[in-house]
Amino acid sequence: GAGVSQSPSNKVTEKGKDVELRCDPISGHTALYWYRQSLGQGLEFLIYFQGNSAPDKSGLPSDRFSAERTGGSVSTLTIQRTQQEDSAVYLCASRFSGTGGSYEQYFGPGTRLTVT
């Protein structure tokens, strides 16, 4: 079946602009995670959504970052007033967490964000 999809695959933006990154999880997966992959920091957790529960935002690096998940499916990560240090690959992962839920997280291809 279809895997996790993300769009756009690449995004170049000017410093100070806002950007929106989209994630479509695997159908039926109720847990959704955002991670960031950068040269200096490796792969780091940003935010976690589980069903209708309040998201865990403990990994968001600043209040310029926010995310939402509409209808328990698609998620959007928004970065306001982008800075050059926001340049990274933003990865989304989903996991099946229903009855008999699993541990495995499946990643999308990522969005490469470049802030000039």
Place this chain on the structure above:
Amino acid sequence: GENVEQHPSTLSVQEGDSAVIKCTYSDSASNYFPWYKQELGKGPQLIIDIRSNVGEKKDQRIAVTLNKTAKHFSLHITETQPEDSAVYFCAASRGVGGGTSYGKLTFGQGTILTVHP
């Protein structure tokens, strides 16, 4: 919070040789340890995982071992092939057992594996 250390950062082997990558973790409550393979321009791909109630797991040429007492786990790839060349990441999480439903992954820094034909 959890801290995962991964070694080596680069590993070069000849085709047919074995490759071993090692990770240590700090949080004794971690109970799930996946390994991901990442090829250039792609997202991480889950290749094998192990839970803390198991000491070893094998899938064809790939195996993972876990030592809970020492808090370390390792990836073993036998009979390496050029297509095994990629970046490999270990990770640890508290998984989804014991009434929690979380699974936030903490990753190691990655190992660049190069298999020479």
